[in-house]
Amino acid sequence: MKSPRELEVCCRMRASTSLTATMKRLSTRRLPSQDRARRSLTALLHSAERLIEKDGFDQVTTKSIAEAAGLSIGLVYEYFPNKESILLELGRQWMHGIRAIVEELHPTRSGITDVLTLLNRGLASTEKHYRDRPGLGAVINSLSAIPELREVERAHDNHCVECLVGAMKYLHPEADVDELAAISRCCITMSHSVLNECLVKRTGDPKRMIPNLKVALFGMLMPILAVRSPLASHDVATVVQKRA
Numbered sequence: 001m002k003s004p005r006e007l008e009v010c011c012r013m014r015a016s017t018s019l020t021a022t023m024k025r026l027s028t029r030r031l032p033s034q035d036r037a038r039r040s041l042t043a044l045l046h047s048a049e050r051l052i053e054k055d056g057f058d059q060v061t062t063k064s065i066a067e068a069a070g071l072s073i074g075l076v077y078e079y080f081p082n083k084e085s086i087l088l089e090l091g092r093q094w095m096h097g098i099r100a101i102v103e104e105l106h107p108t109r110s111g112i113t114d115v116l117t118l119l120n121r122g123l124a125s126t127e128k129h130y131r132d133r134p135g136l137g138a139v140i141n142s143l144s145a146i147p148e149l150r151e152v153e154r155a156h157d158n159h160c161v162e163c164l165v166g167a168m169k170y171l172h173p174e175a176d177v178d179e180l181a182a183i184s185r186c187c188i189t190m191s192h193s194v195l196n197e198c199l200v201k202r203t204g205d206p207k208r209m210i211p212n213l214k215v216a217l218f219g220m221l222m223p224i225l226a227v228r229s230p231l232a233s234h235d236v237a238t239v240v241q242k243r244a
Helices: 004-026 035-055 062-069 073-079 083-104 115-132 134-143 147-171 177-200 206-220 222-228 233-243
Strands: none
Touching (some): 035 073, 134 147, 134 177
């Protein structure tokens, strides 16, 4: 039987390989090699991000992105065959940031010694990621609307779930893997929904919604905490409330 650390490494490698293969297949762009070309590519991506946030992906065209970036349509096509490829690159940047956050949570890298701190730090870092680039959050919302790009999003989500499972299993080797997987997927789904609603769509009050999200996430850990801790259930709930 593999150790929690070995399980985490295997899951990470398998999910990462799947995601890399999918992105390689979908992205046919040419990478710039000179500083001027890299600046042009950056301007193009930032313009695409702003347009998608403002108008929605369906209303954006490759031509409108080129015009907003002050580039010729021919130059855009040197890097991207269509606007879906541009969306994929923006999504890759966003997901790279999220994966880095989740991967760094593992106790062997972060030094975290309990699951409450693990989720608390993970949520704080993810919240910052959403606040820093709200336009990229709108990009992620567009990914699921394109069937051929859903595989990329699913692979990303699965990778994040497996990383969280590995981290929690390391701290609680007695915990059931299926239960940890269910908790991890709920954490990721709920966090994205709430942060997207209050930080990207701006339809809710983050000062109220984010603390409530934190309490809900911590509450899902109560069965795991209660198994190891001699505290009664109501005492565990009190600890969760204080940490939130």
